[in-house]
Amino acid sequence: MDTLILTLQLFTSLPLNKGVEVSDERLIRSVALWPAAGIVIALFEALIFGAAVHILPVSLAAALALLGELWMTRGFHLDGLCDTADAYFSSRSRERMLEIMKDSHIGTFGVVAAISDLAFKYLLITASKMPLFLILGAPVAGKMVQGLCMYKANYPRESGLGKSYIGRIPLHIAVISAVFGASWVIITLFSGIICPGIGSRTTVAIWILFLVLSLCFVLAWLFRRRMEKAIGGMTGDTLGAASELIEIFYMLLIVVMEGVL
Structure with missing residues (x-):
């Protein structure tokens, strides 16, 4: 229970x-419980959206839901995305990139990354036929890949919070985190409240969803490899960036899945 409390305090x-x-x-x-934080964030965001959509247009409900997510997370992962974008797109040396990530100021690339992140989430929620599913699944999808991003990864700094777990988590922790998060995503899709009416196409939907989940893990792995080449490993900022990128990628794939079904 203390470990769960620590996780919720962090995220x-x-x-x-x-x-x-x-x-x-x-x-x-x-790390095994990080998807639980994603579930709490998703439920809070879904509660706001579900309440607002009954009295407001979907567009405004989506905007309120995203504001709720920012409040609940304190922009924790979004900040990591901004810092990573500023560092990576600076095209500087590895050492200078790490310094840029530690800088509390946000640069042009960070601003563009933040605007793009929120804009894509907003557009995907409003474009979806089942926006509640996107909201309930995306934050957890972003957390389920974190174990993969950390397992046997190098931490390129001498010190920092990330040094405590990046590269140090055992395989079973990474697997539990991935299975925990993926299970929530799968269950939410096929709950009768969120996604009714699939009917005889349930089998097709299951296969497509497993493909979606697989692609999310593949993208997370590719992102990790890219960061290893750019800065020599993974940091707390790049973990946050990975979470945000997977959320958006996941939402995009689900909107595509809706078109197939």
Whole structure:
């Protein structure tokens, strides 16, 4: 329970004031529960959207849901995406990229990344035939790939929070995190409330969804490889960037899946 509380304190704005001992061992174990934080974020965002869409247009409900997500997450992963974009697109040396990531100021590429991130999420939610499914699945999809991004990865800095778990999590923690997150995504799709009416095409939908999940893990792996070549490994910022990119990629694939079904 303390490990779960630590996870929620790290990723959400929930008022959990219980003091929890922070150790490398607990941080490593907590990776298995990172999708649980994604579930909390998704449920909060879905609650806002579900309530707003009954009295407001879908476009405004989507905007409120995204604002709710930003409040709940404190823009934690979005900040990582901005820092990663500023560093990567600077085309500087590896050492300079790492310095740029530590800089608290946001640059042009970071601003573009943040605007693009929110714009794509907004457009995909409003374009979807089942926006609640996108909202309930995307934050968890972003968390389920984190174990893959960290397992046996190099941490290119001398110190930092990421040093506690990047490259140090065992295989079973990465697998539990991936299975936990993927299971939530699969279950939400086929719940009768979120996605009714698939009917006889359920089998087709299952195969397409497994393809979607597989592509998300492939993209996460490719992103990790790209970061290893650019900065020598994975950092907390690049983990945040991976989460945001997978969320958008996942939502895009689901909108495509809707067209196929």
